[in-house]
Amino acid sequence: MRKMLMFSVALMLVASAFGQAKKPTIMVVPSDRYCITKGYSTKINNQGTETELPDYKKALQNDAELRMAISKMSGIMSDREFPLKDLEQELRNIANESAESAMLTGSGGSSVTESPIDVLKRTAKADIIMDLDFSVVKQGPKNSIMYTLNGLDAYTSKNIASSTGVGSPSTSASVELLIEEAVLSHMDEFCGRLQAHFDDMFNNGREVKIMVKVFDGSDVNLSDEYDYNGETDELSIFIEDWMADNTVNGRFSLSDATENFQRYEQVRIPMFYERNGRQRAMDTRTFVNNLKKFLAEAPFNLESKVYMRGLGEAWVIIGEK
Amino acid sequence: MKRLIKALALSAMSMMLVCVTVNAQSRNKVRKLEYNSQYNYEVATLAVGVDGTKLVKVWGYGKTAEDAVRHAKELGVACAIFRGFPAGSNGSAAPTPAIVTDANAATTHEAYFVKFFEPGGKYLQYVNLSTDGVTTDRVKVNKKTYKVGVELSIAYDELRKEMEREGIARKLNSGF
Numbered sequence: 001m002r003k004m005l006m007f008s009v010a011l012m013l014v015a016s017a018f019g020q021a022k023k024p025t026i027m028v029v030p031s032d033r034y035c036i037t038k039g040y041s042t043k044i045n046n047q048g049t050e051t052e053l054p055d056y057k058k059a060l061q062n063d064a065e066l067r068m069a070i071s072k073m074s075g076i077m078s079d080r081e082f083p084l085k086d087l088e089q090e091l092r093n094i095a096n097e098s099a100e101s102a103m104l105t106g107s108g109g110s111s112v113t114e115s116p117i118d119v120l121k122r123t124a125k126a127d128i129i130m131d132l133d134f135s136v137v138k139q140g141p142k143n144s145i146m147y148t149l150n151g152l153d154a155y156t157s158k159n160i161a162s163s164t165g166v167g168s169p170s171t172s173a174s175v176e177l178l179i180e181e182a183v184l185s186h187m188d189e190f191c192g193r194l195q196a197h198f199d200d201m202f203n204n205g206r207e208v209k210i211m212v213k214v215f216d217g218s219d220v221n222l223s224d225e226y227d228y229n230g231e232t233d234e235l236s237i238f239i240e241d242w243m244a245d246n247t248v249n250g251r252f253s254l255s256d257a258t259e260n261f262q263r264y265e266q267v268r269i270p271m272f273y274e275r276n277g278r279q280r281a282m283d284t285r286t287f288v289n290n291l292k293k294f295l296a297e298a299p300f301n302l303e304s305k306v307y308m309r310g311l312g313e314a315w316v317i318i319g320e321k
Numbered sequence: 322m323k324r325l326i327k328a329l330a331l332s333a334m335s336m337m338l339v340c341v342t343v344n345a346q347s348r349n350k351v352r353k354l355e356y357n358s359q360y361n362y363e364v365a366t367l368a369v370g371v372d373g374t375k376l377v378k379v380w381g382y383g384k385t386a387e388d389a390v391r392h393a394k395e396l397g398v399a400c401a402i403f404r405g406f407p408a409g410s411n412g413s414a415a416p417t418p419a420i421v422t423d424a425n426a427a428t429t430h431e432a433y434f435v436k437f438f439e440p441g442g443k444y445l446q447y448v449n450l451s452t453d454g455v456t457t458d459r460v461k462v463n464k465k466t467y468k469v470g471v472e473l474s475i476a477y478d479e480l481r482k483e484m485e486r487e488g489i490a491r492k493l494n495s496g497f
Binding site for chain 1: 368369370372405408409411412413414415416417418422477478491492493494496497
């Protein structure tokens with residue numbers, strides 16, 4: 001009993017010392033293949049090329065099997081204390097937000113400021129997408145379900161968890177029952193892989209993507225030379241050095257670079273940082289803000305703007321605020 | 322000459338007998354080690370169980386058939402905690418991961434598991450259904466040992482929650 005009490009106190013101390021990391025949001029989204037083969041799609045003309053895009057609203061309003069699968073998955077994830085973002089509700093919220101934003105005026109008659117980027121950003125998004133696909137496979141009188149569930153990191157585009165398989169054929173069970181069985185069968189495997197991804201995140205830092213760009217009106221570029229800490233080198237090299245010093249175990253890869261941009265991938269940022277003597281959760285914006293501060297200091301004295309693309313991606317654009 | 326041949330034949334026969342006995346002894350030794358091994362699980366997934374449960378067939382060993390059934394129940398729960406279940410044949414079920422991901426959990430939390438798996442212990446709470454009344458899959462391996470296969474329904478979700486409550490398994494949302 002005493003041991004248990006001491007263990008609980010130790011756990012509480014650890015929890016209070018480290019705080020909570022930023023929790024990624026997860027949303028189930030039907031795959032493009034599912035939507036297009038079932039006819040839940042719209043065709044758009046993209047600069048002369050006809051493109052077929054999934055229509056999620058149509059899919060959710062008309063497909064009872066899809067709704068059931070999503071609902072079952074949501075139930076399981078809630079049971080694991082990781083509630084999912086609901087795609088249907090999110091689409092509804094976006095529509096309402098647009099309408100309210102257009103109608104809202106202040107007492108002086110001013111309307112809400114919205115840049116084109118603000119409007120563009122108003123889309124249904126999550127940090128992890130559970131890409132769901134299933135279809136009924138018929139073998140004579142027997143039906144079976146081919147089921148694929150992929151967990152995709154929205155920023156690194158990596159498949160972080162997946163589960164796939166074809167269920168056993170049945171002549172008597174209804175399609176709905178077979179879908180439910182497929183969800184039940186695969187969710188533990190999927191959650192196991194998701195857990196392994198989170199464990200890796202806590203051990204080696206959160207994997208994010210960072211872009212360094214330059215405004216076209218700026219008179220600096222990344223190949224400009226500076227003297228810093230007794231060394232003369234290009235700005236791009238000093239930014240790379242900063243990355244090496246501030247990532248977990250110096251883990252990042254510079255996948256592409258010119259004098260106008262640098263694309264950093266597989267950047268492992270720490271989960272926590274200290275502020276006012278307390279541990280706080282780190283996200284890409286906070287991490288990139290530190291880079292902004294570094295660039296603002298001498299000898300660089302550069303102004304820059306931080307543009308956030310969600311929990312796992314941010315851009316630093318040098319030249320203007 | 323005849324005597325010599327007889328003596329040689331006798332010694333050859335006795336040597337063969339010794340070899341057979343030694344082999345049988347080492348076979349029994351290996352078998353005993355396998356029965357007692359913490360890594361030896363003879364488990365097959367039968368089908369997808371109802372919400373939160375796993376339907377599996379587990380083979381256990383014991384001096385009597387009843388002991389073997391008891392052993393199988395214990396192995397079924399231990400397998401869910403430490404190793405997970407393999408996929409069912411013909412796509413009947415996807416594989417199930419182990420509840421505990423820390424490879425040293427059994428030794429780190431030894432005191433808990435000794436109490437959990439003691440005869441009549443808490444592990445029985447997580448074996449919901451079994452065919453121990455109809456143990457048709459029964460083999461007498463040797464004079465002293467029965468091998469019995471039973472169909473078990475393991476309350477996997479409840480078991481996972483118990484391990485999470487005890488701090489042995491990590492929750493999916495822990496740290497966030």
